[in-house]
Amino acid sequence: MASVEEQVVETNGSAPEGSQIPVENPATGQVIAHVPDMGADEVKEMARKARAVQPAWEALGFEGRGRILKRMQKWVLDNRDEIIAVIRSETGKTYEDAQLAEISYGAAAFGFWADNAPVYLADEKVKSANVLVKGKKLITRYKPLGLVGVIGPWNYPLTNSFGDCIPALAAGNAVILKPSEVTPLTSLKLLEGLRECGVPEHVFQVATGRGGTGAALTDEVDMIMFTGSTATGKKVMQRAAETLTPVSLELGGKDPLIVLADADLERAANSAIYWGMFNGGQTCISVERVYVEEPVYDAFVAKVTEKARALRQGSGEMGTADVGSMTFPPQVDIVERHVEDAKAKGAKVLVGGKRGSGAGYWFEPTVLVDVDHTMECMTEETFGPTLPIMKVSDAEEAIRLANDSPYGLGASVYGKDVHRAEAVGRRLESGAVCINDSLVNYTALELPMGGAKASGLGTRHGAGGIRKYCQQQAIVVTRFAMKKELYMYPYNSRVTKLLGKTFNLLYGRGKRD
CATH class of the missing domain: 3.40.309.10 (Aldehyde Dehydrogenase; Chain A, domain 2)
Structure with missing residues (x-):
């Protein structure tokens, strides 16, 4: 097994001189690794690769993706001591804090989203009272957005950083994670696990870097999930507004x-x-x-x-x-x-x-x-x-x-x-x-x-925690149809009056003050 620092170099490749970020062990103040501070061009290339492989990942279906996520669930437990060691090395947590809040969450989340993605994202049949769609099949479909960007915090590099990637992957998206520059090593360790468990290359990537890397990522993706301070969340939202990129924000609390x-x-x-x-x-x-x-x-x-x-x-x-x-x-x-x-x-x-x-x-x-x-x-x-x-x-x-x-x-x-x-x-x-x-x-x-108020927009977990990584698509299927509907051209006064009476009959019976 390569050392943490060797893994960083192998995963991200070389970077221009002077663009390396030192990673410290906060319990000792010692530098334990360096990771690249990726620029906009590198992020753009990562996005290109992710979009190229995403359709095949989506085509695996819930069952195919679920099998890989279940393997990853076991991988986390089998490698818990190594993962905890990496987490502790860059966060200063106690062993127990890392096991309870990071390992247990990660193991639970892989299984949960593997089991529940097909439930939360199943096609939904819809009934309508509108006479214009009577006899037609109405469906709400949840379609993966394509490429999701996640910008994670430093306090929980597995749970609150990598954890948001799991439902996005389960939904069929490719994901690029920009972990905090303070704690990037855990994300790189989990990338190693995903590759071992069968996630195709470039479906999940880690973009190490500072704030500029996160800004570049926001420009390239179809949706951005950010966890961090309220002040930085506002900046992410402002940046996303320039490209009308949807955002989900989990921000500060008191x-x-x-x-x-x-x-x-x-x-x-x-x-x-x-x-x-x-x-x-x-x-x-x-x-x-x-x-x-x-x-x-x-x-x-x-x-x-x-x-x-x-x-x-x-x-x-x-x-x-x-x-x-x-x-x-x-x-x-x-x-x-x-x-x-x-x-x-x-x-x-x-x-x-x-x-x-x-x-x-x-x-x-x-x-x-x-x-x-x-x-x-x-x-x-x-x-x-x-x-x-x-x-x-x-x-x-x-x-x-x-x-x-x-x-x-x-x-x-x-x-x-x-x-x-x-x-x-x-x-x-x-x-x-x-x-x-x-x-x-x-x-x-x-x-x-x-959160309410300034604590964020959107939610993680539950049905909303995976549907936010999807586009809702409405589908109407007409199985039995006349050559021409009653309301189609050419207009005539008899039909117009008939439709008016029909609308009064359907909607004109409400109580009035």
């Missing part, structure tokens, strides 16, 4: 967790700590802010503080660390800025609050109290291992504050009266809400995953 007075505080505290610190807090739907009803605030804070102090941070082997390093150096700066801003405005740091010392990109798991909405940690996406906790007088205040955000990706509500907790959840402006749980909606691939 997900609230509400603790009602009757909540199981032990479960709520465990969930807040785990889903706030999971993957170093670098999860689009992580718990980013907590609102606790006043009667249980002190008890909840005490539990969270105790659990946060027990967290182990490091980059050791399986079972030795709970929270890994951060992945993207500028993100550490943002986390530090949010914590310092909160402190300057009166917040207290109960646990952590500082950068890690030594090599790599580390920030301590941090718990903040006495926070409010004048502070960046409660209003801007932090994307790091922080948990700000705010006391509220009642559920109404919690709902108001939870909705006081431009974001609306996910939310959580904890309360033993599940009917009341669900009622609170239904009032939150969020694409997903979990009751007495957090984030687990993402593992239910049957559910749509998408």
Whole structure:
């Protein structure tokens, strides 16, 4: 097996001098590989090759593509330790974070889309009340767009980057993935697996590079799927508008967790700590802010503080660390800025609050109290291992504050009266809400995953998560027909009056105010 760096060179070929991107291990700060920073001409050539092979991939049908995806499902599990090693080398995750959020998702997704693509994309027979199409066969067909571009983030290089390619491939599209320049190695490893499992050459390609590579990709494809910050998502949408290229965007989040007075505080505290610190807090739907009803605030804070102090941070082997390093150096700066801003405005740091010392990109798991909405940690996406906790007088205040955000990706509500907790959840402006749980909606691939407000456009998962990679085509089949329809030329007054009476009979019986 070639080394990671050798695989990069073999997969992408040579690049002009000076156009290589260094890839760092964020836990150590050491450069572990280099990948090409591909230009517009290279992306254009990749697109040409992809379009040439896409018809044959589509012609395999759901069954043929499904067999390859099922082989890939097994490949991921058979090679999990190698994949985890690559993921950890470029993200700084713990072993457990990589296995739970990346390997388990990848393995599930390959099987899910192999099984469900034929279901979600099957021809749909349609019935119509219009007399003009009576007796005709009406069909909605889902036809692959052709070439899909995916621009992925650095926080989940398998799940949120490569993962969006799986349904696009299952639908019959060719795919070009532009992974984050911070974490490109996982995508290249999975390209290796797809080739081993039988995906034809050029059906799936990886375009390594910086922002210019993503812009070039947007110009060449029939649809673009982007996951990342809201600011960058707007730029992608602006670029796509120039060619009227459809977009699907999964953007930023500032997900609230509400603790009602009757909540199981032990479960709520465990969930807040785990889903706030999971993957170093670098999860689009992580718990980013907590609102606790006043009667249980002190008890909840005490539990969270105790659990946060027990967290182990490091980059050791399986079972030795709970929270890994951060992945993207500028993100550490943002986390530090949010914590310092909160402190300057009166917040207290109960646990952590500082950068890690030594090599790599580390920030301590941090718990903040006495926070409010004048502070960046409660209003801007932090994307790091922080948990700000705010006391509220009642559920109404919690709902108001939870909705006081431009974001609306996910939310959580904890309360033993599940009917009341669900009622609170239904009032939150969020694409997903979990009751007495957090984030687990993402593992239910049957559910749509998408954001409200500035958190994105479109969804992944569910029927919509694969239909967005298709063009809906309406088909009308006339089996038994006269030589000439009644309404055809030449017009005459008798037929026109007859049609007018028919329309009145069909549509003129509605109630009027």
